[in-house]
Amino acid sequence: MSEQVQLDKKKSMKEEKIRAFMKNKLAVAGAVLLLTMIVLAALSPIIAPYGFDEQNYEIARQTPSLQHLAGTDELGRDIFSRILYGGRVSLTIGIISVGIGLIFGGSLGVIAAYYGGVTETVIMRVIDVLMAIPSIILSISICAALGSGIVNTMIAVGISSIPTYARVFRSSVISEKSKEYIEAARAVGAGNARIILKHILPNSIAPVIVQASLGVAQAITTAASLSFIGLGIQPPNPEWGALLSSGRQYIRDFPHMVVYPGIAIMLTVLALNLIGDGLRDALDPRLKR
């Protein structure tokens, strides 16, 4: 086939996939929801009615009202504003942790799959060891070792997601590796790096994208869990899990302090899940397990 025809075929395949995604109403709804949350988070300094650390002891622990849409917390800060600012922290952590997992886990998976043999065995055994430890416990240990803070939390969550991405990349690469066009490329004399980067990776990307979008959701939840236990994010940073943790002792008398941050987490994770599902359905029907 001539190169032009090949390019056209690729382009129309992409368009087809995008169209398939758009047809899925739920997926589009998810995308819109996520976009809304991202915009709200990004614009939080402008839209938030109060600062995230604006304390006012007189109005502490008030239930939702017109001035304070989600009520106030134990130091009199507006919870709605804190949720908006918290979105930035949570979304950043979600995305960067997944990035870390993708880059490191992905490299490991690709190298293992492509080179095979002893390299593969060694890498996959290490991955097995990491997978044998429940990921929450792994991230707790890493957090305890590194200390708290946003960066350390991202590293901890990122590292605990490495095994997942390693596996996904590996299986993708393995199925691509045996295809004819790779053999052809090698016959023509293309070097390993070029083959990996230019041929294998772009074609393996479909399951990875799906996993990544679900992964961001998982990362946000894990980070929230870490903050909830007391590791993770330092106050006064309004990360959603930290909001839940500090509101927990008032759960009997002032449940509003835990209801709203939880809803924020739920909506974001829901949006990401909808997008992930839509991507999965659109990109490769075979993946519908």
Add this chain to the structure above:
Amino acid sequence: MYKYILKRLIMLIPVLIGVSLVVFMMLEITPGDPARQLAGSDASEEAVEQLRDELGLNDPAATRFVRYMWNACHGDLGTSYTTKSPVVKEIINRFPTTFTLACLSTLIAGCTGILLEIISATHQYSFLDRFATLFALLGVSMPVFWLGMMLIVFFSVKLAILPSSGFSTPLHWIMPAVAVGYRAAAIITRQTRSSMLEVIRQDYIRTARAKGQSEKVVIYKHALKNALIPVITVLGLQFGAGLGGAVVTETVFSISGLGKLMVDSINARNYPMVQGGVLVIACVFTLVNLAVDVLYAYLDPRIKSQYGGRVKAKKLLKNKNEAKGGGER
């Protein structure tokens, strides 16, 4: 088949050694001195040093690790720094609690998940089906600890009919099990809904219908059995994960189980407890995975009949594993 099981069991050993090594290394870089922690802030420096010697903390790392592994092979996982009782004993004390929670939540998840799956498959696109989808979506989107807190607010605070902490009576079991089980049910529903749909589209279902079988027989006798196989896989995984420590759930409900023990031990720098605990959890986790794989191989007639052709069976299992790898825990 038995050779396969045996091989996997033997592989367990290097994995466990690897886990120990990872945990050990992490504890090494974790700051904080257990001797100082135990002695209290008003103890003298000499007293702390003495304690450090007693606990064997001054020996080089390699020595300590080897000593630990040697003891572990003999069933001695060390002594907890804080309670001075054997780690094994502490773990055995907490294990039934977490085990019960894992079993209950898996039971809830299984029943709910399968029920919803049947609904979706038979009443596709109906109101029930949509409800099931929404139910499942919410389930994976809600953080488990938040669901736990909402349950407490509703049932303990507002209605005052369920206790909000502890695990002593069956009444105490309901909320934690539901909190963990709901998420697991949602995961199962989502991951098997498509498998059920796929199965229904298969030729042999069409044949069965063409043969004149009643819809009920078609669903139960043919479709369900085949669609159930992935469900079992996921159920097993969720059980393993639940065992591994529904850490956060145990924190929310003040349940003294393995997960909470782990978190408390990490914070207290109770090294032997952390090492022993993670080792045991990893061991159980791996065993559960093995059981699930074996069960899967046993149930899936494609694999079962292929056991002569090991290559194909391994490939099918590997594909299943890759799918599993992307799953949620």
Add this chain to the structure above:
Amino acid sequence: MKKHFRKLAIILSLALSVCSLAGCGKKEDAQKDTLTVAFRNEPANMDPTGSSSLTAFCIQFQNFDRLIINNGDGTYSPSLAKEWEQIDPLTYRFHLQEGVKFHDGSEMTADDVVYTIARAEKSSFSSSFFGYFNGEACKAVDKYTVDISTYEPFAPFLTYLASSRGSIVPKAYIEKVGDDEFGRNPIGTGAFKFDSWTSGDNITMVKNDDYWNKDKKIAVNKIVNRFITDTSARAIEIESGAVDISLHVAGNDAARLETTKGVKTQIGPSYSTTYLRFDTVNNDTYADINIRKALRAAIDMDSVVKTVWGNGGETAKSYYSPVLLGWKDVCSNDYDEEAAKKYLEEAVANGFDTSKTYTIYCSGDSLETNALQAFMNQWKNVLGLNFEMNIMDNATLTSKINSGTGEIPFFISTTNAAAGDPDHGLFVYKGTACTTHKDPALFDLISKAAAEFDTEKRVELYGEIQEMLHEGCYTIPMVNTNAIYGLNESVQGLETHPGYVPDVTGVYFE
């Protein structure tokens, strides 16, 4: 499918009804002769000198006796010692009760007392108390008479002996089974015998029918000491009736418990003080007294304490708890924003950098972190200084503070003068290897006050000490947390102990 659904529904409802019956049943018989107490953590062991856990001390009060009882007002009542006198500045002679049996049947004699003191002196957990006692010089004069000596004249002598770390332990038993086993299966002379220890859940004690003190009325047959780490869970268990006494109830829970039927609260001052502390020995950042005074003056401590602690605590006006001997209000007038700004100017003139972001460390207690957030806010608004919080777990924080590297120049700390003596409350200021400030005059004065037996003179000395501490500004006192107990309405006879080591053996139901 409908058939299955119905079956499922029937099974589920049956299961639920069984569960609720089981749940109901458990509650009824819990109250009559069993006392259930909820603590906030699990002790490491039950050895009186084997830990510094308040929970352990409280349970040890059930299992062991001490030579004397501290009445809380400066007087002491006899317990295992029926009489005592001071025979020289360093020594007291105690005359013991006769015929007191340990739980294993052996008799308590002066040898056990000597053994107890010597052991307490050497243990790392009680060395802050018993380091002053000269274990070697203690001797058994005869079977029921014992001399106890200290290295130097020591005024808190009797107070320390009356604390749970002074519990008399059986020499023969410990020598036979060893410290660790003793810590898991303790034997004492107390009103209750050790029955069982379910790790992670509770320690159960049963009534000692051979208790030597026939005058003491013991109303219950069993005490179940439960460990519930979650603060709100402890309050909830009281409300549901599952627990009779709950220690360490949070301030906001207390307000609610007061209005709940069937439940009451007892609130009293405690020995504990929470404060901000500077390390000026190992680190230069806050060496200039002006910056410390600026930080102190910028905080409206009253409103922060009220918001964060509610009725869980009172603003600290001095360096130890107001219920201790010699307390004097020295901090009332510290809040002064204008003065704060002036002090800051001085500090800047001496080279303090206001553009940096400074770190303050704490161990993650939620009320403390809330207070810190309030402080950081006020420092920003009044002084324009930027602070950030660094939460470390307790283990790491304590090691780093005591390591002498100066990594932690500014942090939150709490002292609990569990012994009930101001000397214990001033432990942090004393001049040990871990002290974070240099002030030889202060150290001398504290030692002098500890050796002064005359109460009036002692009060004067402590007054001077508190003034000195205020001048030196080594710490900024925050709050004296209250001891809040949640009780079932029917519980009587519990005295609120400021050190959170109440004696529950005298509790009865009504």
